[in-house]
Amino acid sequence: MKALLNLIWLLFGGLWLALGYVLAGIICCVLIVTIPFGIASFRMASYALWPFGRTIVDHPGAGAWSTIGNVIWVLVAGWWLVLGHLTTALAQAITIIGIPLAIANLKMIPVSLLPLGKEIVPTDRPFVAYGR
Numbered sequence: 001m002k003a004l005l006n007l008i009w010l011l012f013g014g015l016w017l018a019l020g021y022v023l024a025g026i027i028c029c030v031l032i033v034t035i036p037f038g039i040a041s042f043r044m045a046s047y048a049l050w051p052f053g054r055t056i057v058d059h060p061g062a063g064a065w066s067t068i069g070n071v072i073w074v075l076v077a078g079w080w081l082v083l084g085h086l087t088t089a090l091a092q093a094i095t096i097i098g099i100p101l102a103i104a105n106l107k108m109i110p111v112s113l114l115p116l117g118k119e120i121v122p123t124d125r126p127f128v129a130y131g132r
Contacts, residue, residue, distance in 0.1 A: 002052040002053040005052040005100060005101075005104075006050050006051070006052045006053070008097070008101065009050075009051060009052065009101050009104065010049060010050070012092060012098065012101060013088040013091070013092060013101065013105070014048055014049055014050075014051070015049070016084075016088070017048040017084060017085065017088060017105075017108075018045045018046075018048040018049045019045075020048075020081060020084050021041050021042070021044045021045035021048055021081070022041070022042065022045045024037075024038075024041045024077050024080075024081065025037075025038040025039070025040075025041030025042040025045060026038070028041055028077070036069060036116065037069065037072075037073055037076075037077070037115075037116075040073075040115040040116055040118075041077070041115070043115070043120060044081075044108075044111065044112065044115055046120070047108070047111075047120050048108065051104050051107075051108065052104065053122060053123055053124075054120050054121065054122055054123060055120070055121060055122075055123045056110075056111045056118050056119070056120055056121075057118070057119055057121055058117060058118060058119075059117050059118060059119045062116065062117030062118075063117075065116075066116040066117035067116075067117070069116040070113075070114040070115070070116050070117065073113075073114070073115060073116065074113055074114070078112060078113040078114070078115075079113075081112040081113075082109050082112050082113060085105045085106070085108055085109050085112055086105075086109070088102075088105050089101075089102040089103075089105035089106050090102070092105060
């Protein structure tokens with residue numbers, strides 16, 4: 001079922017969202033200072049391509065620098081990505097088959113706002129980030 005939802009997701013919004021994250025990552029990697037934002041954006045692009053069967057957990061070693069980086073991210077790129085998720089979720093929620101896709105889009109909004117200090121893990125092993 002996850003594979004089927006991922007294929008439908010890819011066709012009806014996932015590819016465009018992933019391209020948005022890749023574009024944000026390329027722009028962030030232009031300057032040396034913003035490379036961590038670019039890496040987080042590329043990580044989110046992979047999650048936006050294939051979200052079902054994976055989840056987001058807090059990284060246990062994230063500290064104050066990730067909090068400061070998240071504040072900068074929200075001001076620079078986070079709001080634009082959230083608007084993309086909201087727009088896509090509204091378009092997907094129009095149809096019955098699109099409702100699970102819209103819910104997945106809405107679940108991606110918190111990590112779009114605060115991507116640093118997060119890790120993408122399989123849903124069957126959510127504690128892999130903690131070494132368990």
